[in-house]
Amino acid sequence: MRARLRSFSTLFGVLLCAIALAVAVTGLTVALASDADVDQRLATTVETLESHLLRQALLVETAGPVDIGGFTRMTRAFDLALAEGLAQARPGSAQRARLLAHAALAERWRVAAARTLDAPADDPPAAVAARAELLERFRRDGAAFRKDLLGRSDAADRRAHDAVLLMAIMLPLLALLGAAGALTGRWRRRSAGAAEDHRLLLEDRRHRSAQDEFTRALQGARSEREAQRMLKRQLERSLADGSATVLNRNNSDNRLEAVTAVRSDSPLADAIPEAQPEDCLAVRFGQPQERAAGSSPLLPCELCGALAGSVTCVPSLVGGEVIGSVLVETEVPLDDGERRRLADAVTQSAPVLASMRNLRLAETRAATDALTGLPNRRSAEETLKLMLANADRSATPLAVALFDLDHFKNVNDVYGHEKGDQLLAAVGDVASSATRACDFVARFGGEEFLALLPNTDLAGGVLACDKLRETIARLHVLGAGHSPSASFGVAVFPDDGTDPETLVRGADRALYAAKSSGRNCVRALRTLEAENGTFAAAGATHDQTDRAPA
Template sequence: MPSSLPINSRARLLLGFGIAVVVLAVWFTNRAQHEAATRAFEESQSGQGMLTAMLDQQTGLRGFALTRREEFLDPYRRGQTDFTLATGEARSLAGPEIRALIDRQVRIAEQWQRMAEREIARLRADQNAATSISETEARKRVFDRLRAVNAEVQAELEQQKDRELAAAGRLSIGLVIGISLLFGVLGFLTLESAARSARRRRAADEHSRAGQAEFTEMMQVMRDEAQAYGLVKRHLERSLPGGVVTILNRNHSDNRIAAATPVAADSPLNERLTGATPEDCLAVRLARSYEQGRGYDPLVACSICGNTAEEVTCVPSLVGGEVIGAVLVQSERPIEDHHRSRVTESVAQAGPVLANLRMLAIAETRAATDALTGLPNARSCQDTLKRMVAHAGRAVSPFSAVLLDLDHFKQINDRFGHGAGDDVLAAVGQALSGTVRASDFAGRLGGEEFVLLLPDTDQDGALEVAEKVRNAVAQIDIARVEREITASLGIATYPLDATDGESLLRQADRALYAAKAAGRNRVELTR
């Protein structure tokens, strides 16, 4: 055998050995960087979790202050628990310097919580108490300090991650240079490539965290569901290049699922969502994500988003174990895993806020609705009257108010009972709703008195509407009320009879009494 290998063979062996060493060095570097990045990410998530938990407490306190309803304190209590858990996790992961910042954040959070508990106790003790502006401002200042400390924690974590990544890089470079110059050059190039990738990943992670933090913050200041739905759509479409996001809302009372955000006119979703029920959406039915694409052909296709050539991800929105809707993402390009994770994370963050906004909307609707007739109540009538009179003044257009009072309603209650009287009032409410135009307003002022507000309507138009309503009331037939049901109506028109809402109702009331004096079951204009 020859005493030495041929040069080419030695070169190949050396090259092979060098490649193996470089691969080992790169693997070591990537592993060290990955561990450092993973640890930093977990620490950052824990710090962000502390802020998110405090935001949940702030949301719960705000809902309770607005409504005085105990169920709005559920996010507040969960936020306290989540804050404790996130604090423990953050302390276990962080170093001494960061733990000091975390402890400082905890002290500020405890100060805010003490202030919040005092506010809750005060509002519980006096349900009619107004929210204290000075206390609210004081809590805001404390919360702003907490945000600032949390930002310091995130900045310190970022610096720590940079130091650990840099240390891993230096160790790898030293290992490669120590073997040979050739291996050093090759290792340096490989390390430089890995560093560029790490910087890109770090920049992407920073951008992602910043976007999620902005999204979380803005969700807390949304005034209603429509605003919140629009924010979720804009946030995800900004994060998913080429993706189209549709928010699906589950309506329990009508057993329907419908789009809560605009859908393109030529989209097949319009037809598929017509008359759709929650059972038609597999993500809602199964309470888990539904996916289609990337070569995956589901055994059962979704009736709403299945059987298309697009990539699909549909994530249900679960709050307290209940599915309140779903977020549907459609894309002509493959949806990457990190984009799917972004959708899942965003839906989870938005769910509690959307649920709270929905509960607030329901509470506001109930507060403005007469429970017996389903019509707006007296407070809502007054608010609408002011708004419509102001609009008529700006638009220089006529506006009419019609007061309706049931004839001899006390006799119905006395003879047939209050239950029968309630049936009559409910039937009148249905008659009014089915007679007036969509732009008109019908409400119950109280007792057996109702009001119609007719924008862009002069005396003649109001008289025509009032006669239709009078005839509709006269046709009401209640089985246990063995007598004719009639109503008297009075009309007043702006600006002919009055120039403000209160005077307009007084004039309509005078016309109503004139109708009663003239024999009832008739319509009278203001004289």
């Protein structure tokens, strides 16, 4: 009896060893197949990145004007392909680090190319050669990276084949082990482990599905703000009982701004308005930061230190630069799966947000006058069309005023162009501050400005222009005893015209009349026509001697 028990114990031990061996072989096979699949997908990603960058290089290096929109779209496509590649690579793996280093070469080339886009006429041969060298390095590095990835994939496939062969040999033994395991409690525990594995697998599939949906949604985002709100919803949907806040780093004002909604009863609502980038430890160190509820760290975060729950803050990194962070508050600390989901979402969205921010800044610069900070003529003409459409829809008047500085050429001649530029900038400041929030003021060209006053009739337009004229006269840019003056011409929709060209032409005729009346006054087109009949039927324009380039 004892011999039988010992024999059964020996057999049972052998069977357990066989189970362990079979499980190990199965796990090795799955791991190798997974590694091979990841390597092949990463190789495809590297090839896609090279294709996008070469297309950008073709745009930049080809003679002729550069398609800025096409360049920006290719940058966005590059960043999306990079985000997909990073999502496929395992966190902390050598392939992920090498993919980031490979993308850094492309970022260096794009920075050099951006200088060419900003100043296409100033592109010395040394800069062209430097970009060509960066592009060649990128291609060589990509070729070597793909070769390594495909070599790893082939080796993994061979090892997986060997493991499958071993598994086929072990199948008869596994049948016996299954029968023996059914008689023991180990089988029940193994079944419980399989159920847990199945649960984790389903959770991982749900996460991948959510990430795929997030990727598609990011590609369709129409603005940076929409993409930021999408990131907040994605995180709060994937983290149970979590509250997410997306923070944007504003380098020009040295501020850290909350670009998604913050609860009014949250301590963040008081800390955010005065927050600087260095106040957030994740932004300061460029690494994720965690704090459990009730803990007292040696270096507390000035931004989220007052929050009662557990806090996890992840920096948003693009090319090694921190462009913001994502702060998540939960009742209990995040587990490993939740941390991974948080990191994946932030990593995936960062390149998209950076591209949209760069596009927004470029569009703002294109529509803004650099000297005064006001919208330029192109922006003014587009805004006039929109305001006319709104006024026509709502059946309300719209006052259109043109004004320019009197004797501005003399200012440049006597005081110098620097003083002239200072005077234009000061007029731009007072014009913005002296008008309503709904009004629009733009630099229309030279020393001429355009003001659009919605829901304003003739009397209101003349009164507003007269107040602005008095404000300009109080400027002291030119020194004691030298006050600038301005002349104004006003036309009103719909009485003086219903299209932009007619209204601007009418305001210009009224401005000419103000010049002819001694300057430093406001004249309205309707008043002129009542006084003089067809005052400007000849289509005269106002005195060009007052105009001089800024």
